[in-house]
Amino acid sequence: MCGGCKGFFGGKQFYRHRKNCRDILGSHGPSVSFSKKIKSADSLGVSEEFKAVLDSFRNDQAGSLCQNDPIIILLGKRLWAKSLKKEKHVIMADMRLLANIILKMRTLSLNNAISGENLLERNHFETLSEAIRSLTVGEHGSLKAGLKLKMGYLLKKLIKTAKGHYIQHGEMDKSTEVDYFSAVLDLNWDYMFYTAQITCEQRRSALRKPQAMPVEEDVHKLRNFILEEMEKLATDQYKKWDAHDFIKMRNLIVSRLTMFNARRGGEPARLTLEEWEEAAGDAWIDPQMVQTIEDPLEKALFNQFKLAYQAGKGSKKLVPLLIPNDTVKPIEKLIEQRKEIDVPDENPFVFANTSCSQDHVIGWQSIKAVIKMMGPVLERPELLIADKFRHRMSTLFAILDLPASERDTFYRHMGHSEEINKHVYQCPLSIGEVVKVGGFLKKVDEPSAFNEAPRAEYQYPSIAPEETGELNGDASQEKETNEQACQEHLSCAQDERNKSPVVEPRQDIGNKSSSKPRRYFRWTESNTRLVKDYFGSCIMDKDAHGSKGSLPGKKEVIEFIEKVRIFEHNNMILNDQISIIKTKIFNERQKARSSVKFR
DNA sequence: GATCAATTCTCCTTAACTGC
DNA sequence: GCAGTTAAGGAGAATTGATC
Structure with a gap:
């Protein structure tokens, strides 16, 4: 429903209507930022930093509620204070979700006065329950299980926040009411959320089926395309870079790192300049420890990678990122061109957005952009996403018969670690990262590494154990085969690249040129x-x-x-x-x- | 220099999923 | 249990290369 003319519109039409609605437009005063209008935010003592987050909401009903409802602001304020990485989109999403619940309650009860405070009152519980049910019904009456669960947990978060606030300000009646509400929610939890919980569990299992894995040939085509395009851009000394080239190179490198490391899409994309400089300077590799390695093959791997550690979830964890040599020069070139493209000095990310943005690129968008550049040469491009690479790599690794210690190192790389922080300053871990995980990733990355094992034999774990017997049976033979492949690579890495199937780059790629970077003017x-x-x-x-x-x-x-x-x-x-x-x-x-x- | 048509890029939102 | 992450899409702002 439009807050101005009170007319009803579909989701897709509402945005357009809102822009033209006289009742909405007429209510706006001179050009001032929202933060100057938000009284609730001032009375709750929010920081200037968080006010900027409030300013970022779209000016629709939910956005307006997020900017003005004290309980929603309070929740946002707490989440912001707690958030170490200041992921504003995550906090905004939670605030908007709460606002949408309130708006739905208003519609259902025909009471436009319902606010965040009423949400936590027993006498509105029925309406709340109905609002959640209504918001989580998908097309054809299906259940949006993930969304429903998120709403449930969001309410629990809200209870904690509101209760703390009421007690702190001596509003004991309200605090008691929140207690009652909390009890009602607990007693109704199974009734409201049990089906959603079960559905989520079941869906998780389905996503791990082999049919959800990327096509091996597509993976190799993508890899070869990325390497070729990166090299072209990095080695052309006479080319004057424009914003397109910067964006193209940025997308290629992010895709390469995401693929190679089998990381979640967002992780390599967040690499900071500081983290890169540490990696480039081999800050995480202790030369003395390298000397202790006897195997010449493993020793040689240290010349094949740079090792970076990035901040992972929370504050305590560091996540390793292996940067293959073929990507080092492109990264250096990308950093070198930042000034030309007017990437602000304050932007700390290697893979920065352009147009004076302070953000970094989104990982999956980069992969998507690269796939688009390739044209229609892939069999199932929709499966080439970060999580599928991750799944693929874990599955391939599981096939290898390796000692527990090497498996531990791999799982740590994949983000399954117990306490990386606990060991992070112990060099043997970074040594293991390069020698064990790096060696494995490199073999998977290069098609020739698996020449000994034809694709048909290369099955995913759903196949019966006896079918995998050949692969798992003789560990020493497997090791020998892999070492052979590794040795081949070390001696003639370039030759192997030349032997790989070549994807013809589209003629139109790179033809465009711009004389200056794109500016971005934000219209109030x-x-x-x-x-x-x-x-x-x-x-x-x-x-x-x-x-x-x-x-x-x-x-x-x-x-x-x-x-x-x-x-x-x-x-x-x-x-x-x-x-x-x-x-x-x-x-x-x-x-x-x-x-x-x-x- | 202006227009046209298509495209690119950023920002924001929604609807989930993941894993400790 | 829940914080954090991912995928996808829409809207707005701006650009590009061809053409007039």
């Missing part, structure tokens, strides 16, 4: 209104279709800029200001035309 609602009011006739020109029709002339745009002073505090040159205004008019006109077409 009031500034948008100024443009729409001033250039209304052009924006609402429905005579032409698509992108056709003249935009206002330069002179007219300059008059507008001088009149409204949107760029007063920006050091932007006039031509850029004109370009931004014209783009805005262009985009608004497109939007207006598409909404007409929609009707």
Whole structure:
């Protein structure tokens, strides 16, 4: 339901409607940031940092509730204070979920006064229960089990937060009411959430089935494509890099590291410059410990990788990241080009977003972008995602008959470790990371390493134990085969790459060039209104279709800029200001035309 | 220099999943 | 039990290369 005109709209149409709804638009004052309007946030003493998080919400009903409801703000404030990595999206998602529950309760009870405080009262429990049920019914009446469970646990979090707040401020009546509510929730927990819990468990098992694994040939094609493109970009000394090249290289490297290490998508993408510098300087490898290694094969592996440790979940854990040599030069080139692309110095990430963003790229988006670059050459591209690589690598490793100590090292790399922090300063662990895990990952990474074992024999664990007998039966033979493959690589790594199947790069890749990096101007609602009011006739020109029709002339745009002073505090040159205004008019006109077409 | 049509990139949201 | 992570998609803002 629209908060302005009270009309009902579908989820996809609401966004568009909201932009044009007079009742909503009419209620907005001058261009001020939300944080200046939020009284609840001020009274709860939230930090400036958290106010910026509140500012980031979209200006829809749920967003507005998140910015104004004291209980939701309180929850957000606590989560923010507790969050070590300050993952604002996680906190915002929890706040929005709570807001959506409240909005659903309002709709169901026809009572627009229901707030976060009422949510924790026994007399609203029935409505709450119905709201949760209603929000977690999917298409064809299916249950959104994960979402339902999340709501349950979110309520428990909220109970703790609210109770603590009430006791701290001497509001004992409210605190007692929260106790009663908590008891009611506990007594109803099985009734409300048991089915969701069971469904989640069952779904987890289904996701591990062999059919959910990536196609081996696709994996090799992807790997070869990444290596070729990275090398092209890294070795072309005469190429003047633009934002496209930076983004392309960034996506290639993130995909390479995610694939090679079989990490979750987000992990390599978060690598910081500091962590990279440590890795580049071999800060985690003790040369004295390397000297103690007798096997020349294992010793040689130290020249094949850089080892980085990244902050993992929570504060105590460090997660290893092996960076193969073929990726070192591309990373150096990427860092070298940061200034050219105007990546801010304050952005600490190696794989930084462009356009003055302070964020890093999202891992799965990078893989997706690389797959898109490859074109339609893959059999099942939808299976080439970080988690599937992880699953594949664990499965392949499980097939090998290795001593328990080597398995422990591998599981630690995969993030299954017990207490990495406990041992993190002990060099033997990093030594093991390179020698055992690095050696294994390298063999899997290079197709030739498995030449001895044809694909048909290369089965996943669902096959009967007797079928795997051949692979598991003779451990010494297996070891010999792998060592052979490893030795081959060490002597002629480049030759092997040349022998691998080559994926023809698409002709259009890399053809584009831009003279300067993309800028990103964030339009406030009031500034948008100024443009729409001033250039209304052009924006609402429905005579032409698509992108056709003249935009206002330069002179007219300059008059507008001088009149409204949107760029007063920006050091932007006039031509850029004109370009931004014209783009805005262009985009608004497109939007207006598409909404007409929609009707 | 302006327009056109397509595309890219960032930000935000939703709906889950994972693993300690 | 629950904090953190992942996948996917939509909207908005901006750019690109071709063409006029």
